[in-house]
Amino acid sequence: MGKYTIQVYTERCTGCLRCELACSDLYTKTFNPSKARIQVTATGLDCMIRFTGECNYCGVCVDHCFYDALQKEEKVAVNE
């Protein structure tokens, strides 16, 4: 699994799909929202953000969100 836990603030999301563009660019080398591992559905008043099973929580989509709708925190290693 990736380095981060990702927090989602749907009320700030504008549906700009910058996260989907960034994710698909990184993993498929094309800008292709349908291949992104984050899926945003902004319908007006409501908004849904979900991560697909393929997401490795690398946090790149967070870096491309300009609206603070996604935020990441580094995972803390826990000593057993």
Added chain:
Amino acid sequence: MNRGGFAGKVLYVDLTDEEIKQEPLDFSLCEKFIGGLGLTVKLAYDNIEPGNDALSPENPIVLGAGPFVGTNLPATSRVYAVTKLPSSGTIGWCGGGGMNFGCMLKNAGFDHVIIKGRAQKPVFLQIFDDDVQILDAESLWGKGVEETTEALWQEFGRPAGVIAIGRAGENKVVFSMAYIDRLSTLGRGGFGAVMGSKNLKAVIVKGSQGIEVADRKRYRALNKDFLQTIREYPYLKEWQELGMFKSFPMASELYDPIKKRRIACVSCPIGDKDVVEIPDGEYKGLVKCTTSATNLFTPLIHGLSDYRESIKCVTILDEYGLDKFEFFGLMGFVKNLGDQGIISKDQLESEVDSGSIQSIETWAGKISNREGLGDIMADGFNGILKHFGEGAVPYAPPLVRGMLPYAGPGGSISWNLFGTMELGQVLDPRGPHVGSGGSPTYFAKRPLEVFPRHLRRMGVPEETIARILPRLDSPDQEQILNVGRLLKYSHRWFTILGSMGICARAQINRFYNAALCADLYEAVTGIETDLEKLRKRVDRVWTLLRMDFIKNGKYQGRVWQKRRRLT
């Protein structure tokens, strides 16, 4: 070098013969006409035949999205449509913030769509990658813009881009528009009527093919720096939160109580579209998605006094798909004619009052459904002038080519803000529209000291800056701005943005400059480009647009219809 940016195909749809074909995009044309607006103008030039009526089946609709659309360059979603428009009878280049439409069209594999003919019954066009179909729209016909868009999203899921018309477009009202994803307006001057004349209720697009860029390494380097510049912009948060309300002193009073969510076109870091909800009163709970919350208050200028009624009013006009500038202009004109007895009380049927929401609702319905006097009003100012003859002329507001100018004596924006947009709307055979003069970015009364920086950004040569601002070297003298000269460069800049697919709104275009556009274009498309080459291509586009106007000749309406002194 690889080709990038372009999806690679043009879709041709003939609604009469129900014929659909796809052709590869001719890359030699991209090298000449850039893409987006530029290529749309070229395809329109090749496909619009002189002499055909705007509402005839032969008049094609040419849609296009530029090579940056679908990438993650900031605010690159712009969609263009070129067709002959019914209000002026000449070529209209119509642009809109593309929301999901541009990105989805490109992902479906198409840079352009050309729609000709007339379906026998109401249809919508479905473009889902290679699955392109003309489908029955009987159940959508008669529905409003938002209702139609939501119904299509409900059926086909999201993300999908939708261009739809309302009742006004269906009934070929000459000031009807189409809407992208139910909120971006497309085509002042009757684009909605052109779709309606084809029995085309909507176009829905979805795609999964992806957009590549030619030189990934260079693209990433340029984009990284660029995004950083935007992140560091001190007013970023303010723009994101307030948009155009930023310049309104009463912003929080009006905006805070209704604000629900900001919306952005795909890839836009400074989205300025809105979802609002009326918090109380008769229309409590009404949710409205709009291209800008400031728009919702325009009816207050025209006579409504309650802001909730104002939002309700825009909702009504948007659902029908009516251009509100023309609507309010016509309401005033018809009222004048009634007061003067030129229109009799019987003909008026119902009170005409821009200060009453009931009257607005009644007349918006009559116009959109072409009922009674509404049928004449549906043909715009020219329709009324034709019907009531010379006697009506003195009571008309000042018009540009039969339409109400944004700024001018009696227009919505105060007359002393005369700038490139206002001059552009007089010179453009199409008449007033938001793109005239290269967007309203440069208006007089802005402090002239800010101009040189913007002009350099737009790629204007130094010697020309001195001709646009001839007293720049004499700071003691009153400064003057040569709007006419500026207009040429404003058009050029607007054409660069539009052809690449970049939004022209002020808060976006301020981050771009012509040299950066040339570099980005080369990185995205792989087409060798520098500032000089870009200028040549842009001038080619603009020249072709003018040739298009000449080729299509005749347009209706005087340039400036003077108000006669009343005796």
